[in-house]
Amino acid sequence: GAVVSQHPSWVICKSGTSVKIECRSLDFQATTMFWYRQFPKQSLMLMATSNEGSKATYEQGVEKDKFLINHASLTLSTLTVTSAHPEDSSFYICSARGESRSGNTIYFGEGSWLTVV
């Protein structure tokens, strides 16, 4: 089946630094990738929709200058958390839309735990 790989799985960084998270579709081309954030015991919150070769579309309340998203190829999207603060500590998950006979199957990466100290 389709696989989405996310890296790193967990990262600890100092407050004020930037962290990059990669999301790769391993065996399919993903024209659209989605970035989510999830707090403990809560559901996934969509942060932005990333289309290959164009600017990401951010959800209301998500700072685009803080959460930089780049989707440079059909298999790779990156999320950079800039000037991270402890309140940015969270579980970040990417997903990618893979083409199937049904045309609309979305697969998730394993997620990345970010802890800002």
Next chain:
Amino acid sequence: QKEVEQDPGPLSVPEGAIVSLNCTYSNSAFQYFMWYRQYSRKGPELLMYTYSSGNKEDGRFTAQVDKSSKYISLFIRDSQPSDSATYLCAMNPGRRALTFGSGTRLQVQP
């Protein structure tokens, strides 16, 4: 009112029981319905994907969609302790981001 409503649980059942998980939704534009399983500290794993009303079966899992009632269900037969996880319903009107339910925590007791 949320677009997708899902009882957060927790739902505790004995091993071997039939589990019924449900979601209701309000947006009639939703056409694609999915169920994901999420283990603690992991990304969601796609379990079932349905488009039309009716039932779809895959092993011990059956997904049911009733568009007229805006109601979807996931049934798990012969539940196992390894099924203990959070189950998320998700849906979208087409080629857009998913709208998720809040997730139901399931605990299958051995």
